Amino acid sequence: MKAIICKEFGPPSSLSLEEVPSPKPGEKQVLVTVKACSVNFPDTLIIQGKYQFKPELPFTPGSDIAGVVKEIGASVKHLKVGDEVFGFVMNGGFAEEVVVDAKACFPKPPQMEFPIAASFMMAYGTSYHALKDRARIKEGETLLVLGASGGVGLAAVELGKLMGAKVIAAASSDEKLELCKEYGADETINYTKEDLKKRAKELTDGKGVDVVYDPVGGAYSEPALRAMAWEGRFLVVGFAAGDIPKLPLNLPLLKGCAVMGVFWGSFAMKTPNKNIQNAMELMQWYGEGKIKPHIHGLYPLDQTAKALEEMMARKVKGKIVIEC
Numbered sequence: 001m002k003a004i005i006c007k008e009f010g011p012p013s014s015l016s017l018e019e020v021p022s023p024k025p026g027e028k029q030v031l032v033t034v035k036a037c038s039v040n041f042p043d044t045l046i047i048q049g050k051y052q053f054k055p056e057l058p059f060t061p062g063s064d065i066a067g068v069v070k071e072i073g074a075s076v077k078h079l080k081v082g083d084e085v086f087g088f089v090m091n092g093g094f095a096e097e098v099v100v101d102a103k104a105c106f107p108k109p110p111q112m113e114f115p116i117a118a119s120f121m122m123a124y125g126t127s128y129h130a131l132k133d134r135a136r137i138k139e140g141e142t143l144l145v146l147g148a149s150g151g152v153g154l155a156a157v158e159l160g161k162l163m164g165a166k167v168i169a170a171a172s173s174d175e176k177l178e179l180c181k182e183y184g185a186d187e188t189i190n191y192t193k194e195d196l197k198k199r200a201k202e203l204t205d206g207k208g209v210d211v212v213y214d215p216v217g218g219a220y221s222e223p224a225l226r227a228m229a230w231e232g233r234f235l236v237v238g239f240a241a242g243d244i245p246k247l248p249l250n251l252p253l254l255k256g257c258a259v260m261g262v263f264w265g266s267f268a269m270k271t272p273n274k275n276i277q278n279a280m281e282l283m284q285w286y287g288e289g290k291i292k293p294h295i296h297g298l299y300p301l302d303q304t305a306k307a308l309e310e311m312m313a314r315k316v317k318g319k320i321v322i323e324c
Helices: 041-046 114-118 121-134 151-162 174-182 196-203 218-226 250-255 264-270 272-287 301-312
Strands: 002-005 016-019 029-039 064-072 084-088 097-101 105-107 142-145 166-171 187-190 209-214 228-236 258-261 295-300 319-323
Touching: 002 301, 016 301, 029 084, 029 114, 029 301, 041 301, 064 097, 064 114, 064 121, 084 097, 084 114, 084 121, 105 272, 114 295, 114 319, 121 151, 121 209, 121 228, 121 264, 121 272, 142 151, 151 166, 151 174, 151 209, 166 174, 166 196, 174 187, 187 196, 196 218, 209 218, 218 228, 218 250, 228 250, 264 272, 295 301, 301 319
Parallel strands: 142 166, 142 209, 166 187, 209 228, 228 258, 295 319
Antiparallel strands: 002 016, 029 064, 029 097, 029 319, 064 084, 084 105
16 A cells, blocks of 8 residues: 655655555454545644654654545454544554554544545544533633634634634634634634734623633734633643743633643543544534535645645645545
């Protein structure tokens, strides 16, 4: 089979497309013929050795996959050969075949196309876990989403609105914010033109926001925290800006607010039953037409490096997908 290989940490141009042996599933795993794998921002960090975890070299990047079951392990009961599925792996997705843990692999709804299915688990799983399990957001509360036009950000906008929150989308261009409005944002902030803290306070009549969803980090985290209401919840989702911010700890004290980490991958592995329940709820909403990933573009496997470069250049709205 063909796979994208990272032999040394570096830019996307250092990746290579190679012929490698097909993997074999273990007892509680399935082998999936990959039809699509979405690109997530952590992929750009992992190949550079800048992520929280560094895979052992060489490795194949890619996490969010969709495809057809080719082989199953002896203990797998809920899937069979030929099933169309979507799932999550720590790495290995940018390939023609990948082994997936059975507990992280789900039947794909028949009406869901492979690129959509491959865009679902990480973005919606992360955002739903953040809003439901960590922030426990309530109807009528105000949600500020940073990086709102990206994969997880746009999912947070959509889910926040669906869960009854007033959603303020913050992004770096008016074009990106227009897409956020289409996905349910009530208000928008262009943080390259507007003062993030000041505008968020204005949009909440001085009260501040109840929940901040922050997949960006960098220079925008502290202003967002300063815009928080009493007993608010600040969700640390990621660091797309590249810099991990250092927050003044007097701010959570003065605001009586909580700063919460959101690591969906560990949540999914450590509490699979809760993750499965969340996935079922998300699938129901998808089936009812209430949520749907936005696909920015499709790339063949041999153009994976180009897709990663697009992501690193902040040109992507929603999701980019690699098709095999």
